[in-house]
Amino acid sequence: GSGWTTALLAHVVGEAGYVCGVERVDGLVEFGRRNLDAYNFANAEITSAGDSFGLPHQAPFDKILVSASAETIPQELVDQIAAGGRMVISVGNSLMCLEKSETGKIDTREYPGFVFVPLKR
Incomplete structure (x- = not known):
């Protein structure tokens, strides 16, 4: 989706943790990544699930x-x-x-x- 859950979990785990969001809809992967980048979530990423x-x-x-x-x-x-x-x-x-x-x-x-x-x- 928009990266909201990934961003929320990145806050929860803090700088010592890492969150990898997995998105099923390819068009939403980039959307979520842009949101994470816009707010400098260095401890999170969003990747495509593929099949x-x-x-x-x-x-x-x-x-x-x-x-x-x-x-x-x-x-x-x-x-x-x-x-x-x-x-x-x-x-x-x-x-x-x-x-x-x-x-x-x-x-x-x-x-x-x-x-x-x-x-x-």
């Missing part, structure tokens, strides 16, 4: 936030969670929080009552 979910070639990630609603939890994204990491994703009308233990076990918690735009490939 995959997330950035498997850069995984694993400590935290993953998916700002679109999936029909099911994509294993492709679960595989990108680092040991000790967490992913929050909307599935249907529920927010799902997945935590991966140091041994790779996934613990999932569901929080119903939320609506997001659909996640598209």
